[in-house]
Amino acid sequence: MxxxxxxxxxxxxxxxxxxxxxxxxxxxxxxxxxxxxxxxxxxxxxxxxxxxxxxxxxxxxxxxxxxxxxxxxxxxxxxxxxxxxxxxxxxxxxxxxxxxxxxxxxxxxxxxxxxxxxxxxxxxxxxxxxxxxxxxxxxxxxxxxxxxxxxxxxxxxxxxxxxxxxxxxxxxxxxxxxxxxxxxxxxxxxxxxxxxxxxxxxxxxxxxxxxxxxxxxxxxxxxxxxxxxxxxxxxxxxxxxxxxxxxxxxxxxxxxxxxxxxxxxxxxxxxxxxxxxxxxxxxxxxxxxxxxxxxxxxxxxxxxxxxxxxxxxxxxxxxxxxxxxxxVPVRAEQRQIDRNVEPLPSRELPSKGELLLDAREVTRRFGGLIACNRLSLEVRAGEILALIGPNGAGKSTMFNQVSGVDVPTSGKITFLGKDVTGKTSREIARMGMSRTFQHVKLLPTMSVIENVAIGAHLRGNRGVLSAAWRLDRQEEKRLLAEAAKQIERVGLGDYMFVEAGSLALGQQRIVEIARALTSDPCLLLLDEPAAGLRYKEKQALAELMRKLSAEGMGILLVEHDMDFVMGLVDRVVVMEFGEKISEGLPEEVQKDPAVLQAYLGGVE
Missing domain, CATH: 1.10.3470 (ABC transporter involved in vitamin B12 uptake, BtuC)
Incomplete structure (x- = not known):
């Protein structure tokens, strides 16, 4: 103990x-x-x-x-x-x-x-x-x-x-x-x-x-x-x-x-x-x-x-x-999660098929390097769209343009009908977009529930003075209850009070998904969420994503595991060297000669 x-x-x-x-x-x-x-x-x-x-x-x-x-x-x-x-x-x-x-x-x-x-x-x-x-x-x-x-x-x-x-x-x-x-x-x-x-x-x-x-x-x-x-x-x-x-x-x-x-x-x-x-x-x-x-x-x-x-x-x-x-050993105090508090208000998800994200002609240059070249894609409510391609194709760069981490050199990005090109990731997050990262970004010395609760930051409003003098306790209970709910939703309830840095890489990626869900998004961007997961864990993740999609959430997914992707998503966009080379249904994309050339070196 x-x-x-x-x-x-x-x-x-x-x-x-x-x-x-x-x-x-x-x-x-x-x-x-x-x-x-x-x-x-x-x-x-x-x-x-x-x-x-x-x-x-x-x-x-x-x-x-x-x-x-x-x-x-x-x-x-x-x-x-x-x-x-x-x-x-x-x-x-x-x-x-x-x-x-x-x-x-x-x-x-x-x-x-x-x-x-x-x-x-x-x-x-x-x-x-x-x-x-x-x-x-x-x-x-x-x-x-x-x-x-x-x-x-x-x-x-x-x-x-x-x-x-x-x-x-x-x-x-x-x-x-x-x-x-x-x-x-x-x-x-x-x-x-x-x-x-x-x-x-x-x-x-x-x-x-x-x-x-x-x-x-x-x-x-x-x-x-x-x-x-x-x-x-x-x-x-x-x-x-x-x-x-x-x-x-x-x-x-x-x-x-x-x-x-x-x-x-x-x-x-x-x-x-x-x-x-x-x-x-x-x-x-x-x-x-x-x-x-x-x-x-x-x-x-x-x-x-x-x-x-x-x-x-x-x-x-x-x-x-x-x-x-x-x-003089002293038992550590473990935070108690109050399950009876009033849940946080949730945003109403758009109707299925409604256009959530529309990226048009997005280009990002880094000096002489073109990481994204006039790339267009769209994501609708209740849809899972996969963005795939070889290493270095520009997938994560596109994620950064869409989520506001980076600013496109040219092009236009619309989210929920509003132009968000050049807006900060904080502004875009407030509108209802949340994401995970290719390289896991957790705070390793904080517990899993504290890491996940960061995702609910915009769902609270009590300030510094309230926190310093414990006037925020009711709101804090609601935020932690929401974080606990999402941790259990992704299957990590047994690790709620464990330091996030002590988890395996695959589990840390799942913690990131729980954190993203805690922000109550209508569009979820997942950057290689299945990397490091075992077969059963991938099945559970796929089931969660299907459930989220059925509820009306849009999901934009970057992933290298083609078996995982092709059996899950509704549509696929394929990138190579910063450009889109194919788009369509999974079975159509798998037969596209350009895709076969990019992945396998040729149709043969």
Whole structure:
């Protein structure tokens, strides 16, 4: 039986330990724990941004600085403009202002930065991180590089939090809220879209996910967590200068997330703890060994990062959970599927024979290569059309033109009577077209049901705030019930809670079909769905496709197994070198000399 540490158990243990800490620890240790909490909040944002979303950022320290300087200026300045001064800025009001300023800044920065990809994205975050750091140091209003003090303490119900042990509980309350909020968000419709950003963006767009929006969401959330950390920091220190908000701290925050486990929310706390404690020890130990000159702890951290990347790329959190399970095994919570919820509304399928897809003279050029050359085909409701041809004939390229993954060089594609040429796959998916891929595009570490539920993204509408505070639970039950229904429909009910990456290739292809069906399409595009399936599994797949066709769904199929195709489909279109060489009924196409020449080298 598989065991893993339950988040609820972890939360209870952490709350108890934190409640007891100020009663038994020395002031020095409380101060260290305060810094761990502050760093953890930034690292949690980086787990969401980098570990889950795949967006590397070195600039989070600058967002910490925005939160810190906003509250520092508003709570100390005596010469604010009238429209600001009348509010009488308390630390709590300045927190709201800091979140607004930081969130707006992150949105504007994200509009430019998130358009970058590859190594340009982290370089972009370094650029604006350095810019904000020097902005803090050069503006006279902000005290320059010297900084300024006199910042008031935070007051809770009239009780001022002036000492480390007094602000301790507030810092860790914020950390726990950040953990709960992030875990809730990831366990939702919005969270599945976010988790698809790393390695599954083409698939997610084809399922209707607005990946640009999801990238912006996690970028802004990470900045808000950093802002809250800066707000707490500056009211704990009662002094602010630019030093803690430089690029070196941005690198250190990223190091915390990676060390703890970049894909694990709890790993952020582990990483922040290890780095903070090590830094304190090394600052005492290394100078005694090597002398006072030099930042030897930086060298040590660099070597440690290289070691971690070699030996434990998943970070310390997976290692700790594995070790803990041997001592205190905790049964993993298995999601319960509510079968009694109201089913999701379904679209009315077109009447049998109605024209669904009409592609005319579609051409796609890649430089001097013509992958599709003036190809035309049509699919009607209740019909199964096979698009076949030798390897490299251009079948998958045509699929990409039809589904909006790629844009035709010329030609016209009409779906349900509307011109969709050049529209995004997300727009086309919303109209009722869904697809699978030649090369399976699943998220291997997510369960089968979570992968399939991504297909239902457009059938829900609850947003980020609803997900973060569990206000979306009724809709989530309906989405998961639909996903479970489609998994059972394709015959994989026994694998519902298994990691998708652990399935055989043929089973993964069936999972993709279930995901496509969960979107409630009227036209289904299947790219080599029978590849890797055994004989009985192919029979079951063929029966499912016949049933879907009988219900009025149109199916466009690419497949290499001719026995499977010819006994199943209504019509066949044959491609060779990007052009259509034959079209007709299966028995007609099999006798076509052009087809025999393409497949067998001649009529003989």
């Amino acid at each position: 598989k065991f893993e540490l339950s988040p609820k158990v972890l939360m209870i243990v952490l709350v108890v330990l934190l409640a007891l800490a100020p009663l038994v620890l020395k002031p020095y240790h409380i101060t260290v724990l305060n810094y761990i909490g502050l760093y953890s909040m930034v690292a949690i944002g980086l787990v969401l941004l980098t570990g889950v979303g795949g967006l590397t950022s070195f600039g989070q320290a600058a967002f910490v600085g925005l939160g810190a300087y906003t509250t520092a200026v508003l709570t100390t300045a005596s010469d604010l403009p009238g429209w600001l001064a009348w509010m009488g800025w308390s630390p709590w009001l300045s927190l709201v202002a800091g979140l607004i300023v930081t969130g707006t800044s992150a949105y504007l920065i994200g509009l430019v930065t998130l358009r970058l990809s590859g190594h340009f994205l982290p370089l972009g975050t370094i650029a604006w991180g350095i810019s904000l750091y020097f902005l803090f140091g050069t503006m006279g209003l902000l005290g320059g590089h010297t900084g300024f003090g006199g910042i008031p303490p935070i007051a809770v119900f009239g009780y001022e939090l002036r000492q480390g042990h007094q602000i301790f509980y507030l810092i860790w309350l914020f950390v726990l809220l950040a953990v709960i909020t992030t875990l809730n968000l990831l366990d939702s419709r919005e969270g599945r879209a976010i988790r698809a950003l790393k390695g599954g963006m083409i698939m997610a767009e084809a399922m209707g996910v607005n990946t640009a929006r999801s990238r912006m969401v996690i970028f802004v959330i990470a900045s808000l967590l950093a802002c809250a950390s800066g707000w707490l920091y500056v009211h704990m220190q009662r002094f602010v200068n630019p030093t803690p908000f430089g690029i070196h701290m941005g690198i250190e925050y990223l190091f915390m997330a990676v060390l703890g486990g970049a894909a694990h929310v709890w790993g952020a706390i582990i990483g922040a703890t290890v780095i903070t404690v090590l830094k304190q020890w090394l600052q005492d130990i290394l100078p005694a060994i090597f002398g006072q000159a030099g930042n030897f702890e930086v060298i040590f951290f660099g070597a440690l990062l290289v070691l971690i990347l070699h030996r434990a790329r998943g970070g310390l959190w997976p290692i700790l959970t594995s070790l803990t399970q041997r001592v």
